[in-house]
Amino acid sequence: MHNSIRHSSTCNHCTFAPFCNNEEAGLISTKNPHLTIKQFRHLKRNEVLFLPKNKFHNLYVIHQGVLKTYQTEADGKELIRGFYFPSEILGYEAIHTGQHLFSAVALTDSLVCEILYEDFLTLLHSEQELQKKILNLISQQLNARSYLFYSSAEQRIAAFLIDLSSRLSSPENKLELLLPMSREDIGNYLRLTAETVSRILSRMQKNHIIAINHKKIALNDGDRLMHIAQGF
């Protein structure tokens, strides 16, 4: 079982490969042979990975599945902070407070790799190349999802679809999305209501830009989508 997990394609490009005691993949760290992934964690749909005020100990790499992080606002609404897909890393936000500020739950059955932050720091210090890579990754996160600042609902939704298609590493077709989240989740992420999300998706379908089949969305006219995202 673990063997099959470790041979998954996700591992090949994983930033944390040096943590993996996976000899077959040649990923063992020569300098720190004692460091390994603490454990794999299986999560059922809707299962919680961590909650606000939970102590921060680990970073997580998504191996399979999709997770979301969110805060609950004063009026009870969910403010979704991010969706996380395979190969993406979760947990940086909690480093400086030492405790999590968000909730993280699985949107689908998922498998995550748990990295002890203490081990992470040690390895980072011993391998300068990794340090450089991690700084790059974090820098990337500082710019990511800037489309949340776009003004119109249509712009944000177009950009969201493009973002998903670039991150959902579906085997064959980048233009066929299988949305793992509800319309309400999308709305809570883009600061829109579920009704507005639905209406705009419908309109895009009427205009032959996308085709909707429940959770399945086909991006028929990627160029037009890109133009909409950029404000035309």
Add this chain to the structure above:
Amino acid sequence: MHNSIRHSSTCNHCTFAPFCNNEEAGLISTKNPHLTIKQFRHLKRNEVLFLPKNKFHNLYVIHQGVLKTYQTEADGKELIRGFYFPSEILGYEAIHTGQHLFSAVALTDSLVCEILYEDFLTLLHSEQELQKKILNLISQQLNARSYLFYSSAEQRIAAFLIDLSSRLSSPENKLELLLPMSREDIGNYLRLTAETVSRILSRMQKNHIIAINHKKIALNDGDRLMHIAQGF
């Protein structure tokens, strides 16, 4: 002149103090005595620090003054990405692309310390404590300014005023702000128009929450402001 600069209070808590060849303050790095701040840069009001597509070489610590970073959208509007006050660090966003994505300009006459990123990496690798501190700082940035996601204009403006009052390290009174930016800048940052910013500030004044005198704003009722920011 340089001496007086280096003795400023800003230096005392500067994360990059190890880069400073400032013996009097005891801040010289014993392990890397050759690393020093590359140079101080004086900027006049409206002077540019870097432009989009400029190659990324340096991180900057604001020593005196205020800067803003922004992108220009397709329709020509400025999308302001951040304001930077003394002791804050600028430049992380460009690490992963190797070139700047934003423009950075001074809102007031300013003085910034330039840190060569290569030196930064070297020092980071040699001093584990600094590495930890930097990761903390960056983690903090991932959460900062999350009030941009609040829904109502009033909420965002209230949160913006609170944020400024916590960062503008004015000598005496945290409740007296001297805004270095225009209403339009505030709007471009909070995704509002200058008119809306002006109207809401006026309303807050009518309700005795703040007192406005051009660029000077007094926070008369901080509790109420906090409540507004949190959505009540």
Add this chain to the structure above:
DNA sequence: CGCCGTATTGAGCGCTCTCAAGCTAGGTGG
């Protein structure tokens, strides 16, 4: 003093929200 950029204030419009009513798909039990 007169000019010009910035700020304030007003009127009207449009996008997105709220509230509400169907609709669809999938699951459950008879």
Add this chain to the structure above:
DNA sequence: CCACCTAGCTTGAGAGCGCTCAATACGGCG
């Protein structure tokens, strides 16, 4: 297998917040 149930999605009507356009006021600076 079908009737029913429920959660999620779609669609509609009306309201409100923030935008656009426009006029006026203010202040710094030559």
